Amino acid sequence: MFTLFENDYRALVIGASGAIGQAFVDALQNDPRCTHVEALSRAQGSGFDLQDTAAMAAQAAALAARGPYHFMVDATGTLTIDGVGPEKSLAALQPDILARSFALNAIGPLMVLRHFAPLLAAGPSMYAKLSARVGSITDNHKGGWYGYRASKAALNMYLQTAAIELQRKQPALRVVALQPGTVRSGLSQPFSAGVAKLLEPADSVQGMLGALQALPARQGAHFVDYQGQEIPW
Numbered sequence: 001m002f003t004l005f006e007n008d009y010r011a012l013v014i015g016a017s018g019a020i021g022q023a024f025v026d027a028l029q030n031d032p033r034c035t036h037v038e039a040l041s042r043a044q045g046s047g048f049d050l051q052d053t054a055a056m057a058a059q060a061a062a063l064a065a066r067g068p069y070h071f072m073v074d075a076t077g078t079l080t081i082d083g084v085g086p087e088k089s090l091a092a093l094q095p096d097i098l099a100r101s102f103a104l105n106a107i108g109p110l111m112v113l114r115h116f117a118p119l120l121a122a123g124p125s126m127y128a129k130l131s132a133r134v135g136s137i138t139d140n141h142k143g144g145w146y147g148y149r150a151s152k153a154a155l156n157m158y159l160q161t162a163a164i165e166l167q168r169k170q171p172a173l174r175v176v177a178l179q180p181g182t183v184r185s186g187l188s189q190p191f192s193a194g195v196a197k198l199l200e201p202a203d204s205v206q207g208m209l210g211a212l213q214a215l216p217a218r219q220g221a222h223f224v225d226y227q228g229q230e231i232p233w
Contacts, residue, residue, distance in 0.1 A: 009070035019185035101147035
């Protein structure tokens with residue numbers, strides 16, 4: 001049976017009410033080595049708010065007694081901002097929508113890492129964050145999706161920078177930007193027409209967990225897809 005770590009471990013899933021977040025909770029609860037799964041989301045009334053750093057700090061403090069956590073995954077993120085989908089042209093750009101995209105897809109997750117990183121266990125541990133292939137500058141061949149692309153590229157830089165800092169004290173920590181594929185969910189539904197391979201959340205998560213299990217410890221962050229393939233930054 002699949003297990004993420006060889007020894008018993010504790011896990012924290014942030015953004016657990018989304019399709020992928022819930023699939024992570026389900027998969028981890030079925031891992032015999034995972035002794036506890038903490039599920040955190042705004043929808044579950046836990047007090048978590050991606051845009052409220054004070055509430056975030058309070059939530060992290062409240063969870064400290066239940067830790068430490070060997071595996072954390074942040075499954076938050078959004079494609080549609082205030083009813084506006086990804087921009088296809090320069091003419092469609094709106095400064096306030098761009099700013100909100102950065103707030104929700106990059107700055108908020110960085111604050112999550114800031115407040116929850118102290119809860120990571122010493123020794124082998126993992127911090128994973130859902131990113132996107134479109135956040136790769138090297139892999140951008142189609143253009144469009146300005147705010148989403150740029151916010152995910154910024155997120156990737158944040159993860160790489162934080163990994164370097166955190167690994168000075170925790171060299172066995174793996175920090176990972178994850179590309180889940182195009183998953184059947186409310187987030188992707190408006191943009192999934194014509195997608196050759198639409199994944200079920202459970203299949204995406206099983207792939208990502210397998211990819212995470214295989215990653216070696218190294219300086220800096222990893223950027224991989226749900227099949228374990230490395231993506232260029």
